[in-house]
Amino acid sequence: MDQLIQAITVYALPVLFAITLHEAAHGYAARHFGDNTAYMMGRLSLNPARHIDPIGTILVPLVLYFGTGGSFLFGYAKPVPVNFGALRNPKRDMVWVALAGPASNFVQAFLFGLALMVMSRLGLREAFFFDVARAGIQVNLVMFVFNLFPIPPLDGGRVLVGLLPLRQALALSRIEPYGFFIVMALVLTGIATSVWLLPLMLLSQKLLGLLLSPFQLIL
Numbered sequence: 001m002d003q004l005i006q007a008i009t010v011y012a013l014p015v016l017f018a019i020t021l022h023e024a025a026h027g028y029a030a031r032h033f034g035d036n037t038a039y040m041m042g043r044l045s046l047n048p049a050r051h052i053d054p055i056g057t058i059l060v061p062l063v064l065y066f067g068t069g070g071s072f073l074f075g076y077a078k079p080v081p082v083n084f085g086a087l088r089n090p091k092r093d094m095v096w097v098a099l100a101g102p103a104s105n106f107v108q109a110f111l112f113g114l115a116l117m118v119m120s121r122l123g124l125r126e127a128f129f130f131d132v133a134r135a136g137i138q139v140n141l142v143m144f145v146f147n148l149f150p151i152p153p154l155d156g157g158r159v160l161v162g163l164l165p166l167r168q169a170l171a172l173s174r175i176e177p178y179g180f181f182i183v184m185a186l187v188l189t190g191i192a193t194s195v196w197l198l199p200l201m202l203l204s205q206k207l208l209g210l211l212l213s214p215f216q217l218i219l
Contacts, residue, residue, distance in 0.1 A: 010128070014136035018108060018143050019057055019077040020048045022101040027080040029100035033093040035086040043080050051077040079153075091169070095162035098155040105144040106204070112136030113212050121219045141208070145200040149192065151183055152176040 024046055027038035038044045043051070052058070056076035087093040116133040124130075148156035153176050161169045175182070186192035 010131045011135050011139065013132060014112070014139045015057070016048045016052075017136070018105055018139045020046060020051045021104045021108060022143060022147075023051045023077045023080045025100040025104035026082060026097055029097045030080070030082045030087070033097060034088040035083050035097075037083045037086065038080045041081055043078075051080075053078045091162055091166075095159050098158035098162070101155050102144045102147045105140040105147070106208075109137045109140035109144065109204075109208055110211060112140065113208055114215060117212065117215060117219055137208070141201060141204050142197075145197055145204055148200070149183055149196055151179045153179050154183060 024044065027044040030037065031039055031044060053076065060076070082097060084090045084094045112133045116130065119129055119133065147154050150156040150160045152158055152161060152173060157172065157179060161173050164172060183192065
């Protein structure tokens with residue numbers, strides 16, 4: 001029970017921020033490219049309450065955390081509605097709208113990493129804040145990498161649909177109703193983890209370290 005309370009305390013804010021800003025980024029990008037659907041439905045918001053899904057935002061992360069011993073953590077919110085047909089250039093702009101969510105997670109991982117460096121430089125000794133920052137890096141990098149998996153409805157799938165020639169894009173888009181189940185099956189069998197998640201997590205960590213290195217010298 002103590003482990004559960006500790007995990008919730010440490011991961012609650014990073015997960016809420018990661019999921020909320022991810023969805024809001026999609027909405028803001030869609031509005032920038034001409035689609036006001038999220039704005040009209042009141043979903044263009046940084047208020048977590050507007051994006052929380054009881055199962056995807058709370059239950060799934062907890063189950064994955066304990067089921068994998070903390071090695072894999074993922075969650076999702078209520079998707080921000082996007083009418084791709086309303087975008088000024090639907091096929092091109094859907095790529096940027098899709099990338100906005102993962103990009104927000106990488107930026108958050110960078111900011112948590114920077115916070116970790118600043119706290120260390122200031123000599124703070126409260127372990128809780130360091131644990132939250134480390135959790136923020138982990139959660140956001142996992143969301144960044146996982147959402148780039150190239151199967152719709154994940155963001156990477158939408159990016160691929162936007163980049164492929166029309167015929168191939170239409171064929172890939174037909175997978176969308178079954179895409180999440182396909183991805184979950186690949187995760188549970190370990191294929192997605194070994195082929196996609198772990199290699200890209202390692203690459204993302206190296207990129208993050210590279211971007212943070214100038215600040216390490218400054219601080």
